[in-house]
Amino acid sequence: MSGHLSLDEEVRLYATNAEREKYSLLATLFGIIVALDYLERAYIRDALTADEYSPACTRLLSQYMTMLKLVKDSVPSIEQFMAHYRMDTPAALHRIKVGVPATVEHSSEAG
Structure with missing residues (x-):
């Protein structure tokens, strides 16, 4: 065998600074x-x-919209992003x- 695999070696998600930035942005969107x-x-309860x-x-909705603009090339839709990363966050999706x-939603429905 020519390649030696070390179990102590760190596995990197990225090979370039651009890839690192992409994963950082995706992680922020996930968060x-x-x-x-x-x-x-919490509000429902x-x-x-x-x-x-x-x-x-x-604030979170505003941050979401900003992040979505930054990752638009990697995230075709929020549903696909959530499915890809196996997110079970129906309240957030709604x-x-x-x-x-x-x-705001319920005050406009009442009036």
């Missing part, structure tokens, strides 16, 4: 989606007030599709 899902679930929830949700916090 935003997970955070949004936790936020939605009444662990947050509307005054705490709304600005946090607006909030992303609606695009506004639940407090």
Whole structure:
């Protein structure tokens, strides 16, 4: 055998700085989606007030939109991204599709 495989050797996801940046951006997008899902679930369980929830949700949605622009070449759709990385975050997906916090969504439905 010509190649020696060391179990102590670090396996790299990337070979170039551009690839490293790509994976870093994808990881950030993943984190935003997970955070949004936790936020939605906390609000649903009444662990947050509307005054705490709304600005946090607006900020995460804004961060999501910014990240999506940065990774548009790697992420054809949010559904495909979530399926590829086996994300089970239905509350986040719903909030992303609606695009506004639940407090805004439900106040516009009532009025």
